[in-house]
Amino acid sequence: MAEEAAVANDQNLPPLANRTPVKTEEALKTLLADRGGKRYYAELKELDVDKEALKKTLDMTFKSRMKTWLEICAHCAMCAETCLYYIANDRDPKQTPSYKIQTTLGEIVKRKGDVDNAFMHYCMDTAWGKCTCCTRCGIYCPFGIDMGVMFGYLRGLCYSQGFVPFELKIGAGMHWVYNAQMDVTPTDYIETVEWMVEEWEEYYPGLTVPVDKEGADIMYVVNAREPKHYPEDLAEAAVLFHLAGADWTIPSTVGWEGTSLAMFAGDWPCCTQQVKGVYSAMERLKVKRYVGTECGHQHRATITEGPYWAGRKDGLPPGEKPSLHYVEWVLEVLKSGALKLDPAKKIKEPVTLQDPCNYIRNHGLTNVTREIMSYIAEDFREMSPNREHNFCCGGGGGLNGIGLYRKERDIGLKVKRDQILATGAKFVVSPCHNCWDAIRDLEEVYEIGITWSFLKPILLKQVIVPDHMKPKE
Amino acid sequence: MYEFVSGPLVWISFGIFFVGLLVRVIAYVKGLDWQKDRVAYSAAGIPGAVKSIVYWLIPFKSQAWRDNPVFTIGTFVFHLCLLAVPIFLLGHNILWDESWGISWWTLSDMTADWLTLLFFAAVVFLIIRRIVNPDVRLLTTGYDYLIIAIAAAPFVTGYMAYHQWFDYKTILIIHILAGELMLIAIPFTKLSHFVLFFCSRAQLGMDYGIKRGGRYGRGICW
Amino acid sequence: MKRKSVALVMTVACVLVFALAYAQDDIQSLEHDVFADRQRPAATFSHELHADTAEIDCLECHHAYENGENVWDDSMETDCTSCHKLDADGKTMSAMKAFHTNCKGCHTKEGKGPVTCGECHPRKE
Numbered sequence: 164m165a166e167e168a169a170v171a172n173d174q175n176l177p178p179l180a181n182r183t184p185v186k187t188e189e190a191l192k193t194l195l196a197d198r199g200g201k202r203y204y205a206e207l208k209e210l211d212v213d214k215e216a217l218k219k220t221l222d223m224t225f226k227s228r229m230k231t232w233l234e235i236c237a238h239c240a241m242c243a244e245t246c247l248y249y250i251a252n253d254r255d256p257k258q259t260p261s262y263k264i265q266t267t268l269g270e271i272v273k274r275k276g277d278v279d280n281a282f283m284h285y286c287m288d289t290a291w292g293k294c295t296c297c298t299r300c301g302i303y304c305p306f307g308i309d310m311g312v313m314f315g316y317l318r319g320l321c322y323s324q325g326f327v328p329f330e331l332k333i334g335a336g337m338h339w340v341y342n343a344q345m346d347v348t349p350t351d352y353i354e355t356v357e358w359m360v361e362e363w364e365e366y367y368p369g370l371t372v373p374v375d376k377e378g379a380d381i382m383y384v385v386n387a388r389e390p391k392h393y394p395e396d397l398a399e400a401a402v403l404f405h406l407a408g409a410d411w412t413i414p415s416t417v418g419w420e421g422t423s424l425a426m427f428a429g430d431w432p433c434c435t436q437q438v439k440g441v442y443s444a445m446e447r448l449k450v451k452r453y454v455g456t457e458c459g460h461q462h463r464a465t466i467t468e469g470p471y472w473a474g475r476k477d478g479l480p481p482g483e484k485p486s487l488h489y490v491e492w493v494l495e496v497l498k499s500g501a502l503k504l505d506p507a508k509k510i511k512e513p514v515t516l517q518d519p520c521n522y523i524r525n526h527g528l529t530n531v532t533r534e535i536m537s538y539i540a541e542d543f544r545e546m547s548p549n550r551e552h553n554f555c556c557g558g559g560g561g562l563n564g565i566g567l568y569r570k571e572r573d574i575g576l577k578v579k580r581d582q583i584l585a586t587g588a589k590f591v592v593s594p595c596h597n598c599w600d601a602i603r604d605l606e607e608v609y610e611i612g613i614t615w616s617f618l619k620p621i622l623l624k625q626v627i628v629p630d631h632m633k634p635k636e
Numbered sequence: 637m638y639e640f641v642s643g644p645l646v647w648i649s650f651g652i653f654f655v656g657l658l659v660r661v662i663a664y665v666k667g668l669d670w671q672k673d674r675v676a677y678s679a680a681g682i683p684g685a686v687k688s689i690v691y692w693l694i695p696f697k698s699q700a701w702r703d704n705p706v707f708t709i710g711t712f713v714f715h716l717c718l719l720a721v722p723i724f725l726l727g728h729n730i731l732w733d734e735s736w737g738i739s740w741w742t743l744s745d746m747t748a749d750w751l752t753l754l755f756f757a758a759v760v761f762l763i764i765r766r767i768v769n770p771d772v773r774l775l776t777t778g779y780d781y782l783i784i785a786i787a788a789a790p791f792v793t794g795y796m797a798y799h800q801w802f803d804y805k806t807i808l809i810i811h812i813l814a815g816e817l818m819l820i821a822i823p824f825t826k827l828s829h830f831v832l833f834f835c836s837r838a839q840l841g842m843d844y845g846i847k848r849g850g851r852y853g854r855g856i857c858w
Numbered sequence: 859m860k861r862k863s864v865a866l867v868m869t870v871a872c873v874l875v876f877a878l879a880y881a882q883d884d885i886q887s888l889e890h891d892v893f894a895d896r897q898r899p900a901a902t903f904s905h906e907l908h909a910d911t912a913e914i915d916c917l918e919c920h921h922a923y924e925n926g927e928n929v930w931d932d933s934m935e936t937d938c939t940s941c942h943k944l945d946a947d948g949k950t951m952s953a954m955k956a957f958h959t960n961c962k963g964c965h966t967k968e969g970k971g972p973v974t975c976g977e978c979h980p981r982k983e
Contacts, residue, residue, distance in 0.1 A: 226668070226669055226672055227667025228668060228836075231832050232836065234828070237780075237826065238772065240774075256773070256775075259771045305690060305700065305833075306836050306837070307840035307841070355652070472674075475819050477676055490668060524856070526853055527853020527856070528853050564820065624664055638973070638974060679918075717936075726897055733955075738864070798976075799981065800981045804976045808974050808976065
């Protein structure tokens, strides 16, 4: 508290709102002490735009793909109906994706970076408060104009000028300092894992978590939220690997964590550092492949986009076998029979499935989750629309964590709420941290009486434990 | 005047049209950057690129076309007439047969006449949509109307010339100029989507075909 | 006022031209039966204007080649479409192409006479 008061009142403190990423633990702590970013946002109102730097960035990075997108847009507004914010905001024309990108990035380009503080605020409000970068609009544009990609780029421009929501400035800072989205060190992580193994091995004799095992088949990479807030998730993962007889390991160094709030913030050098950490761990341990936890944006940041940030020309992460999202690993062991579920324990009540944008629309794992559903649920009901055409949960792109745009996010949640209600199911399988959070929050805000779950707890309830792996009475 | 607009000016406008479009395509491809676009461009992306183009060239093939049936019909009628009428018009074919010795299958004048009216109907629909639909209205600028005007002018004047309204020779000269203006405008304006549509669609198709699921998943279903 | 008088003069001129034309019993248009399904009104053509007034040599249009030499004389076939049919036949041009090539070619070369579609194929009477 004393520290918070000091940050709020200290006149000598350099401005918290600035164009420099947070790269030290000390700076991170100072920023964190500014509760809710009160001082940060006040200072942001005074932050100058470095027009020259903005123009230079444009010259260097704004190339034919986006140039063409902005130029040829026919202003047909077919993208309007595809945007969850447009629908949730009573079809407000100002929520049309094309309008949002033309009035922000389009203007910056037209003015060659000659924009002021108020305009950058408008850009920030639009890039984060009105877009989750779900890229749904892009697949409905006749010209193939991917506005989600452009909003991602716009976020980068905003970030480079210091115009970024408070929590994401911190988020990127966490990655700079801890190579993880939260202040969890590798030591903290390993200790948590060991603690979980101690707690659970009573029920699963022989349960271990192989740390730094060279040449393992799988290197399992998690989201820092798991050790920080949901350690049972780590235990569940360990048990499932154990029961499936997987040859797996976790690194005890940088690379144990695969998320990227830096991607939501638009801090590309930080994205590079983050993903290189994961790849270096894979290379150091000489593992055959990567398996990431039930997180959508982690998959996007580490597997889909990551290779490019790391400068890998083939666009592929390291490892002799393809990297997997957790759902792919689950389907693999269900199909091979390594993990057997008890059909009698299938979920009886109606159940629906959330399609996370980051690995469904943006990684084509569409049929994987559906096949898994056929193993675990008796009455699976599709949302409409679904698969590649799904709507973002409303919490994507970092929206769950941004206090400034909480109101906008909550309005956006209405779309998912109505989709879930229309299925008649009261149980939502959500194999993604952000979707999981958004669905939890939508229940909190709209109280529609649903429950939700990752796959791991469901699998653990239904799995048949072989006799030799059961605890002795 | 007629000799000039139907002679050297045709060469000039077709020259600008073809060279301009070629430059646009080359500049587009040269401006692609595997690392900045985050797409490992390679031949592996070609099926995705083709799929991306085909799904949008066929009415009602993509989900977005199915979701907007009226607009889909309107825009396809507009574009088909815009391409088919001038290219397959008997009069035009006679002219380039005489000048360059090339000609192909032609529409009857009667059919072309009706297609022109159909084209006008599509233009009116697109303009009304711009005025009536609040989303489109907000996005629309004067430039959008100018583009429609550039595309429609050869048809309006062509229709007048064919029916020999007003002073025939003057209208005919205006008609030829309107056509040449359109050809020249294509590489320099939004009309460059004449080729950039294919570039942009191919690029996004490759993006989905290479990076976003095409390699492991089932790839995008447009 | 000016427009009215222009219209008046034009009308009178038209009437005079037509009256004159009928009086002379001249060929007025290239109305040939081969063009059964014509796309445009038949081309106007005054034989007198070309042969008598302009004194164009008959062999400019009429032709019958022997050893590369045009040996046509007025005892021979005068109807163009007796040779030039709707479709081209070997070396013989289609009727439409023959007319277009012959008429437009000469008009262009001489810088006299109409060359645009509607001037030869007018819709107005």
